[in-house]
Amino acid sequence: MLDIIRSKVLIAYTALLALISLSIFMSDADVTKGLISITTIVMIIVPLVSIVYATTYYFNASEFTELLVSQPISRSDILWGKFIGIASSILGSYLIGICIPVALFAFSSTGLMLMLSGCLLSLSFVSLAFLASTKTRDKAKGIGMSLIIWFYCSIIFDAIVLLFLFSFSDYPLEKVMIALTAFNPIDLARILILLQLDISALMGYTGALYRDFFGSGSGIAFSLIFQIAWSVLPILLATRTFKKKDL
Amino acid sequence: MGDLIELRDLKKSFGKLEVLKGINCGFEKGKVVSVLGPNAAGKTTLIKSVLGMVIPDQGNILYKGELVTGTFEYKKHIGYMPQIGRYPDNMKIGQLFEMMQDLRKLKSDLDTDLVESYHLKSMYNKTMSTLSGGTRQKVSAALAFMFQPEVLILDEPTAGLDPIAAEILKDKIMEQKNKGKLILITSHILTEADELADIVMYLLDGNIRFYKPIDVLKSETGETRLGKALTKILAA
Amino acid sequence: MKASILYLFFIILSSLTSANTITVAQKGRINNLGKAIALAKNGDTIIVQKGHYPSYNTIINKSLTILGKDFPVLDAGFREEVITILARQVKLDGFVIKNSKVGSLRDYAGIRIHRTEQVHISNNKLMNNFFGIYISDSKHVSIYNNSTQGTNSAQNSGNGIHMWQCQDIKINNNYSSGHRDGIYFEFVKKSTISNNRSVKNLRYGLHFMFSDDNLYRGNTFKNNGSGVAVMYSKRIRMYNNLFLENWGSSIYGLLLKDISNCDIKHNRFIRNTTGIYMEGCQGINACNNQFLNNGWAMRVLANCVNGEFTRNNFTANSFDVTTNGSLNLNNFNNNYWDKYEGYDLNKNGIGDIPYHPISLYAQLIEQIPQSVMLMRSFMVNLLDKVERAIPSLTPESVKDNHPKMKPWEI
Numbered sequence: 001m002l003d004i005i006r007s008k009v010l011i012a013y014t015a016l017l018a019l020i021s022l023s024i025f026m027s028d029a030d031v032t033k034g035l036i037s038i039t040t041i042v043m044i045i046v047p048l049v050s051i052v053y054a055t056t057y058y059f060n061a062s063e064f065t066e067l068l069v070s071q072p073i074s075r076s077d078i079l080w081g082k083f084i085g086i087a088s089s090i091l092g093s094y095l096i097g098i099c100i101p102v103a104l105f106a107f108s109s110t111g112l113m114l115m116l117s118g119c120l121l122s123l124s125f126v127s128l129a130f131l132a133s134t135k136t137r138d139k140a141k142g143i144g145m146s147l148i149i150w151f152y153c154s155i156i157f158d159a160i161v162l163l164f165l166f167s168f169s170d171y172p173l174e175k176v177m178i179a180l181t182a183f184n185p186i187d188l189a190r191i192l193i194l195l196q197l198d199i200s201a202l203m204g205y206t207g208a209l210y211r212d213f214f215g216s217g218s219g220i221a222f223s224l225i226f227q228i229a230w231s232v233l234p235i236l237l238a239t240r241t242f243k244k245k246d247l
Numbered sequence: 248m249g250d251l252i253e254l255r256d257l258k259k260s261f262g263k264l265e266v267l268k269g270i271n272c273g274f275e276k277g278k279v280v281s282v283l284g285p286n287a288a289g290k291t292t293l294i295k296s297v298l299g300m301v302i303p304d305q306g307n308i309l310y311k312g313e314l315v316t317g318t319f320e321y322k323k324h325i326g327y328m329p330q331i332g333r334y335p336d337n338m339k340i341g342q343l344f345e346m347m348q349d350l351r352k353l354k355s356d357l358d359t360d361l362v363e364s365y366h367l368k369s370m371y372n373k374t375m376s377t378l379s380g381g382t383r384q385k386v387s388a389a390l391a392f393m394f395q396p397e398v399l400i401l402d403e404p405t406a407g408l409d410p411i412a413a414e415i416l417k418d419k420i421m422e423q424k425n426k427g428k429l430i431l432i433t434s435h436i437l438t439e440a441d442e443l444a445d446i447v448m449y450l451l452d453g454n455i456r457f458y459k460p461i462d463v464l465k466s467e468t469g470e471t472r473l474g475k476a477l478t479k480i481l482a483a
Numbered sequence: 484m485k486a487s488i489l490y491l492f493f494i495i496l497s498s499l500t501s502a503n504t505i506t507v508a509q510k511g512r513i514n515n516l517g518k519a520i521a522l523a524k525n526g527d528t529i530i531v532q533k534g535h536y537p538s539y540n541t542i543i544n545k546s547l548t549i550l551g552k553d554f555p556v557l558d559a560g561f562r563e564e565v566i567t568i569l570a571r572q573v574k575l576d577g578f579v580i581k582n583s584k585v586g587s588l589r590d591y592a593g594i595r596i597h598r599t600e601q602v603h604i605s606n607n608k609l610m611n612n613f614f615g616i617y618i619s620d621s622k623h624v625s626i627y628n629n630s631t632q633g634t635n636s637a638q639n640s641g642n643g644i645h646m647w648q649c650q651d652i653k654i655n656n657n658y659s660s661g662h663r664d665g666i667y668f669e670f671v672k673k674s675t676i677s678n679n680r681s682v683k684n685l686r687y688g689l690h691f692m693f694s695d696d697n698l699y700r701g702n703t704f705k706n707n708g709s710g711v712a713v714m715y716s717k718r719i720r721m722y723n724n725l726f727l728e729n730w731g732s733s734i735y736g737l738l739l740k741d742i743s744n745c746d747i748k749h750n751r752f753i754r755n756t757t758g759i760y761m762e763g764c765q766g767i768n769a770c771n772n773q774f775l776n777n778g779w780a781m782r783v784l785a786n787c788v789n790g791e792f793t794r795n796n797f798t799a800n801s802f803d804v805t806t807n808g809s810l811n812l813n814n815f816n817n818n819y820w821d822k823y824e825g826y827d828l829n830k831n832g833i834g835d836i837p838y839h840p841i842s843l844y845a846q847l848i849e850q851i852p853q854s855v856m857l858m859r860s861f862m863v864n865l866l867d868k869v870e871r872a873i874p875s876l877t878p879e880s881v882k883d884n885h886p887k888m889k890p891w892e893i
Contacts (some may be wrong), residue, residue: 015879032776032799036859044861063333067387070298070400071350072323080487143727158862169851177856187860194858199779201801203730204756205855211732246301247263 009056010089013049017097025105032197035106042098042118043186045049047125048150054086054129055146059139066247079130083232083235087126094122110196117189117227124185124186125150131234134241137146157184174209180220184229188223195219200216250309251398251429252297258270259292268453269306277427279420281444281461284478288450290433294400297431298327311448322350326396330403332387334375340386341371344393353394362387364415374438380392380407388416392423399423399430403417405439417443441473449477454483503527507555509534516549516566517556518540525570531555531578536581539563540879544570548724551577552607559583565612567595574603586641590884592617593631596624598806604629614641615662617728618649625653633662640685642667646674652739654679661685665707668694677701687712687738691719700724710755712738719745724751735760736777739767749893752777758800761787770794773893779805779845788812796822797840799859804840805849809878815840819887824871826889838886841877842872 020041024034063244068078098118134147147206163182165173169190181187194202202214213219250273257270266289274280280480282290290399295301297308299319307316315321334343344362348354362368384407391399399420405413420443424430434440440447440461447464449456457480459465461473470476486548501572505519505527513519525546533553540563543549547570556579559565565580568719575594584591595611598620600868605627609615615631618624628790631643643659645667646652652674659679665681668674669692676699688704689696690712690887700722704710710726712735713719719742724738739745740762747769756779761767764787772795774780778798783790785808796819797803803820817833822842825834844863857863860886863871870877 030798030821036799040861041857042863043859048352049460062333062336063329063331065456066300067327067329067332067334069300070322070325070327071347072319072321074352124797129333154861155865158857158860162862165851165854169853172854177853181856187856190859191856197799198778198801198858199859200728200730200754200756200776202855204732204734204778205852210855242301247295 009053010093013053014093014097016045017042017093017122018054018101021098021101021105025101031106031108032110035108035110036103036197038098038102038113039190039197042114042121043190044154046094046118047153047186048088048123050122050125050133051129051146051150052143054126055133055142057086058082058130058133059142060064060113062139062247069247075152075243076239079134079239080235083126083130086129087123090122090126091119094118108196110193113196117192118222120224120227120231121185121189124234127231127234127238128185130238131241134238134245140201153184155188159185174235178209178213182222182226185207188230192220192227195223250274251311253309253312254293254297255307255309256295257296257303257308257377258305259289259296259301259305260400264454267296267303270453270455271374272448272455272458273428274398274431276429278445279424279430279432279443280446280448281432281440282448282450283434283437283440284450289453290450291402293450294402294431294433298322298325300399301426315392323394324397326391326394326399328384328391328399328401328404329361330406334383334386336374338375339372340367340375340378342377343386344371344390347390347393351394355439356395358392358395359389361385361392361419362473365389365412370435381409387414388419392419398430399428401430401432403434404432404435405434437474438472439476447473447477450480467477491513504533507536509536515530515541520547523547525572526568529541538565538651540564543568543573543575546570546572548574548575549576551579551607554579560704561585561712564591564595565593567597568602569597571599571601572601573599573751574605575607576603576605577607579608579610581610581612583614585613585634587639589652590614590617590641590645592645596621598883600624603627608632609855612641613639614645615643615646615659617647618652619642619647622650622652623881624649624651624875625655627653627655628657630658630660631662632660635661635685637685643681643684644718646671650674653677658682659684659688664688664690668692668697670694672696675699680705681710682706684708688856690750691716692715695719703727704729705733706730709734709738710742713742713745714738714740716742717744721745721747722749724750726755726758728748728753729755731756735782739890742767742877747772751775751893752780757782760781761790765785765789767791771891771893772796774798774800774803776800777804783810783813784808790814791816792885793817794891796893798890801847802842802845804881805845806878806881807849808839810881813881815881815883817885817887818883819890820883821890823886823888825886832888834886834888837880837882839871839874839877839882840883842867843877846877 021038024037099115128149129146133142136142136145253273254270258269284290292301296303307314310321341425444461444462448458464476468476468479490545505517505523507513528548531551533555535556538557538558559563559582561582561584562585565583580593583593592614594616595607596618602624607629609631621709625801634640639662642664644664648670650672654676656678660682662684663686665684665688667690671694674697678701680703682705684707684774686708688707691713695717699741703725705727710729729736735757736752737759742764744766749771751773754776757779758774761781768787768791770793774797777800779802780797781804785804790813792815794817800823820838823838825832825836827834
């Protein structure tokens with residue numbers, strides 16, 4: 001509905017992703033190792049760029065958004081239009097930068113999972129960016145908030161989980177652990193890939209609950225469902241906020 | 248009841264700051280209303296409330312007697328020219344116009360007078376980021392008038408325009424007024440208000456200080472210039 | 484030497500004196516194997532035609548060549564053992580042998596070979612037996628090209644090919660599945676196990692107990708309760724085997740317990756939960772092995788000594804090496820580690836700084852298994868990087884001083 005933006009940032013992002021994946025595949029004969037390296041990078045860069053880019057774009061276009069609001073068009077249409085515009089361009093970058101190289105060099109179930117979870121990760125962080133943007137008034141705060149979300153999801157959350165594990169290691173924490181991962185989209189994406197890459201190690205775990213979770217399709221289903229929830233819920237909340245927001 | 252737009256007990260506060268403290272007024276068609284007031288008097292908030300950009304805490308907005316608070320359909324009768332028009336950097340003028348036409352689902356019967364008199368056609372392929380502030384204002388103005396709306400809301404319309412462009416715009420405003428449109432203008436330039444407006448609304452601290460036809464104002468004060476008249480009233 | 488000359492002499496003698504062939508057919512005069520054996524004398528050949536023959540512990544007590552034509556079925560109907568071989572120089576070839584009794588008091592078997600030698604069992608299909616082939620107190624037995632499918636039940640399942648107190652056994656190109664252990668050696672010496680496949684056995688694909696000086700090579704162990712377990716044995720050579728997808732908690736590709744002076748060479752360990760697990764081992768020499776996609780490539784307990792781990796490839800394993808102590812007396816050298824991040828300035832193919840194969844996170848997961856959920860997270864990567872830079876919690880002694888930059892061609 002809205003414009004698809006040809007922006008330098010996006011081109012740079014696409015090029016960066018493509019460069020990373022290509023250089024890894026070119027320099028390393030071992031495809032699995034390449035996939036692991038890409039996964040590590042993707043888990044950091046994709047959320048960061050997605051959320052910061054979406055937030056920046058949101059605020060750069062805020063005056064235009066005002067103009068649009070003065071037009072006979074509903075606010076949720078405006079927000080969703082923006083969301084679809086940004087999400088599709090970010091996804092496009094990911095598809096070109098990661099998915100195509102992976103499909104060419106390392107087409108496997110792991111590769112496929114990397115593509116899928118990366119796409120969902122992009123979506124959920126664009127979605128989160130919109131939530132952060134609509135909740136704040138100015139650009140600096142918005143970007144600050146986005147960075148906090150990113151930082152929280154990629155490091156702090158896991159650190160807290162680790163601490164939590166340390167302090168309560170005597171208790172059966174399996175259920176809690178599984179539930180906890182649902183609170184972090186990066187963890188969900190990571191587990192999707194883990195289920196392909198490290199299934200040998202995961203199967204070694206003694207607890208029956210983990211075994212079921214890892215062994216059957218339920219782990220994949222669980223992660224996918226919650227990743228989709230992370231993509232959809234923030235933007236829905238953002239729409240609610242945006243409808244009531246003064247511009 | 249002949250009012251095109253009516254505001255009933257409009258209240259809005261940002262945090263602790265009460266910006267509008269219960270505005271009641273109506274705007275008739277065929278008039279140019281100049282909204283005046285010092286900074287932070289609530290001019291912009293008032294306009295934005297009418298446009299649905301600011302959601303009032305309390306009170307209602309009526310268009311042609313119908314309650315339109317929180318809806319968006321009525322906005323197709325409004326043309327808005329923002330104080331500073333900013334558009335996506337990579338969009339071209341032509342694309343912008345096209346997109347707005349798609350948005351309003353109005354492709355024919357367009358008023359392109361301003362597009363022509365500002366020679367915007369020749370710049371259709373320029374992207375927004377390359378335009379000067381003045382040209383962007385021209386684009387904004389052209390957009391506001393393009394769809395022949397019943398109501399025009401112009402926020403500091405001549406600011407940033409060169410004198411000739413400003414004159415063209417003023418002519419356009421008068422033309423529209425004569426066609427029976429309602430035109431709301433905020434402006435700091437009193438001579439401009441003097442020139443264009445039929446009615447002056449003066450906002451002070453979120454209240455309407457006065458809302459009178461300009462000639463009544465002048466005759467009450469015995470002044471010929473709006474500026475003088477205002478100072479006299481406000482001093483009283 | 485003397486024995487083998489005697490043996491040769493015997494063969495010649497018997498082939499001279501007799502060349503009788505007895506045929507068993509379902510509707511013939513001789514309609515079961517037992518009758519044929521009773522009629523035969525040493526050196527005769529019995530041919531069994533296609534058909535279904537009940538065989539309740541048929542005892543072969545003469546030196547006979549018994550050939551099945553188009554896989555006749557010998558069926559014990561879960562009442563007894565199927566066949567027992569007590570004589571030397573027996574060849575049994577081309578049968579379907581099934582439905583031995585299942586019991587907890589005795590180890591009923593499809594084919595039992597007891598206190599004999601020069602027995603050759605080939606091309607048989609054993610199905611649904613408690614034990615497949617059970618060999619005791621024998622030597623010079625060869626088991627070629629058989630397949631044995633067990634009962635697949637956790638409570639009532641014996642071993643596929645079971646040996647007790649034997650020596651000079653050759654087990655080649657057999658397939659074993661659904662048994663407790665695919666192949667089981669107890670007090671067996673100087674035997675060779677080659678080119679067999681053990682798949683989906685409930686306990687181990689191959690199991691050595693108190694068996695010295697054996698060789699197994701070119702075998703595939705897939706999806707077993709553990710690929711191979713070598714326990715309380717000496718001088719076992721393990722070459723060119725494939726350990727594949729032995730998955731689960733406390734399931735290993737290769738489980739070594741209290742053994743000494745063994746060689747592990749040119750094996751491939753792919754997608755096992757643990758590639759090699761070692762406990763109480765000494766003098767293990769593992770080189771030129773390939774570890775790919777395992778959860779833990781090697782788990783070496785601290786009570787192992789004098790281990791030499793050289794020229795192996797460690798690729799895409801979740802963890803390369805873990806231990807529960809310090810591993811002071813073991814030596815890692817010249818391996819390829821895909822996680823190695825060092826450099827090679829003098830371009831001799833050897834990294835200039837040592838590699839520490841034990842990661843902090845691997846140690847952490849020992850303590851708190853639940854933290855498996857955090858694998859590959861940025862946090863964990865960060866912790867590992869810091870630990871590699873300034874080792875404090877992982878054993879400093881475990882290191883490869885000459886890590887290879889590129890994988891070995893294996």
